[in-house]
Amino acid sequence: MHELSIVMSIVETAEEKVKENHAHSVEEIDLVIGDLAGIDSEALDFAWDSAVKNTVLQKAKRNIIHVPAKAKCLECDCEFEIKDQFDACPLCGEPLLQIIQGKELQIKSMIIN
Ligand SMILES: [Zn+2]
Numbered sequence: 001m002h003e004l005s006i007v008m009s010i011v012e013t014a015e016e017k018v019k020e021n022h023a024h025s026v027e028e029i030d031l032v033i034g035d036l037a038g039i040d041s042e043a044l045d046f047a048w049d050s051a052v053k054n055t056v057l058q059k060a061k062r063n064i065i066h067v068p069a070k071a072k073c074l075e076c077d078c079e080f081e082i083k084d085q086f087d088a089c090p091l092c093g094e095p096l097l098q099i100i101q102g103k104e105l106q107i108k109s110m111i112i113n
Contacts, residue, residue, distance in 0.1 A: 007051040034102035069102025
């Protein structure tokens, strides 16, 4: 399951950060997830619960910040929100889009103690 490997890399990053700061655990973590990142939130919840057991993230409060997908038309340069990466430009109808936002999946911040 793809979500599990994602959560495991988040756990790894969190463990490193806690160690670096000589802290004990993560109190709160903010994750940024783009609408095109291909994350299923139910699968993420499920993976999270099993992956954070006995780690620094076990008791962390998790906040998810969803980022809407945005693209730029390579034909007319306009920028707009999209639902799907194969959407066409609403102005000129060209399907040649460059995704400029919405694929991110990262830790925005962490509160550790
Ligand atoms: Zn266009």
